Amino acid sequence: MSLGLAPYTITYFPLRGRANTLRILLNDQGQEWKEIVVTFDEWxxxxxxxxxxxxxxxxxxxxDLVLYQSNAMLRxxxxxxxxxGKNDSEAALIDMMNDAAEDIRGRYxxxxxxxxxxxxxxxxKDLMIRLSKFEAILANSKTGFLVGDKISFADYSLFDILLTHLVxxxxxxxxxxxxxxxxxxMSARPKIKAYLESDAYTKLPINGNGKQ
Ligand SMILES: N[C@@H](CCC(=O)N[C@@H](CS)C(=O)NCC(=O)O)C(=O)O
Known part of the structure; x- marks a missing residue:
């Protein structure tokens, strides 16, 4: 995160929630952004x-671009x-992986x-079935990423929901x-590691109702 001339701004509640994948991705990519925190009273x-x-x-x-919908932001x-990905086929597969991660997030x-x-x-119980599908996909991956030989936004999505479920x-x-x-x-990638150890991450609850 940055307080300087950040190109990006995230406006969200003081939560990990649906902003956490974005924050992980931006940290890992060395990007700066500004946060506007909306309290529940204000909302x-x-x-x-x-x-x-x-x-x-x-x-x-x-x-000037203003986006709503967290998965549109990720894309x-x-x-x-x-x-x-490196071509249209990989992009389609990355969309597919991200949609499957979103299916889990929606149920969560x-x-x-x-x-x-x-x-x-x-x-x-149902989660185990869904995770077993991702397990099989990663078992077939030669690179350890969901699609192709490079990290994609779907990897960050999956990582975030796995962290959430480990809690x-x-x-x-x-x-x-x-x-x-x-x-x-993913946790060992230096910028992600630093983020996961930071107050910006550890002090934020996952959800708005104290359940996790
Ligand atoms: N599909 C939307 C869902 C957004 C969403 O559910 N936002 C919740 C917080 S995570 C919210 O704004 N809740 C307050 C409300 O609906 O009034 C996305 O992915 O951004």
Whole structure:
């Protein structure tokens, strides 16, 4: 993050939430950005919400470009920073991987905000099936990345949801050596390591309701 002349701005709640993949990606790519933190009190006044294209945060600004929808933001950064594969086929596969990660994230968000305490064990059973699919994909990867021979925005997405689920159930990757290795490699990338050890990460809750 930076306080200087950062080209990018993220407007979001004081959470990891849907901004965390963006922050991991930007850190790893050595990018600077500004954060505008929206408190829940401010949000509940409704003025900002009414001004958002789809009534929700995050907002991502790149100069005059204003984006809503976190996955559109990831794809934008993927195009700008060479994180979208080396040809159209790889780009399509990266979209597919990111959509599968989003499927997990969507289910996680529903659990957290609707039925966390009663639904968690059932949720984790289904999660294992979904993770086993990513495990098989990584088992077939020659490079350790989801697609091709270079990191893509989908790798950051998967990494973020794996970190989130490791908080929920620290043993959730125990039967998935490739996913475990993936998390270890991503966590060891120097700029990601520094971010994961920083207050900017450790002091932020994952979700807005204290569930994790
Ligand atoms: N599909 C959207 C979902 C955005 C979303 O769910 N935002 C939540 C926070 S993570 C929000 O703004 N909640 C407050 C509200 O809906 O009033 C995205 O990926 O950006």
């Amino acid at each position: 509940h006044k409704g003025v900002l919400k009414a001004s958002c294209a789809f009534g929700q945060l995050p907002i991502f600004q790149d100069g 934008h950064l993927g195009r700008k920073h060479g994180l979208y 968000v529903t659990l957290v905000y609707s039925n966390f305490d009663d639904g968690k064990e059932e949720y984790l 929920m159930r620290s043993s959730c990757l125990d039967s998935f050596p490739n996913l475990k290795g993936f998390v270890e490699r």
